[in-house]
Amino acid sequence: DAGITQSPRYKITETGRQVTLMCHQTWSHSYMFWYRQDLGHGLRLIYYSAAADITDKGEVPDGYVVSRSKTENFPLTLESATRSQTSVYFCASSEGVQGGYGYTFGSGTRLTVV
């Protein structure tokens, strides 16, 4: 049961570079999400997707781009990385809107922008 896989686990990049974080799930869940986790802020939603080719902004979308051409993949791209985007990024998936469905999280990507 591979579940939800994020890659890479760790990434160091330079300011101004483009970087893509990958997320892959094996359950065919409709919903996928990207969160960033920062000390003192908890988890904040960047983008989410209700289905393939349907994406929407979350709380902190600026500087990020997402796509979802296939149900199982939901990559997150930082178009021009800034130091403020140094964070731990978590991808999550969910079966549906109904109340009983929670999220399943990936193991996270620790991104450092220098």
Place this chain on the structure above:
Amino acid sequence: AQSVSQHNHHVILSEAASLELGCNYSYGGTVNLFWYVQYPGQHLQLLLKYFSGDPLVKGIKGFEAEFIKSKFSFNLRKPSVQWSDTAEYFCAVKDGNNRLAFGKGNQVVVIP
């Protein structure tokens, strides 16, 4: 938009002590509430959830939470903690678009 407040961000207690973490939410729609736990260096894992029925919800590892609608609260409890409960705990509320809003978390340290 929904929001969550968690109090006492840092909690230090001894093994066998009781734990209670407060969570208050703000959301006008049908309430779906969750507690997640994040052990050091790991991803978030679901502890328990409430979406309907009995307001006292039991989760994994001896945790429970009580939904009190009149107080907009969903407090997490464990009668006797262990060293292995050292972790960060997050309360979350889900909106009608299936988006989870998280509180800022409670860092719990259990001293052997």
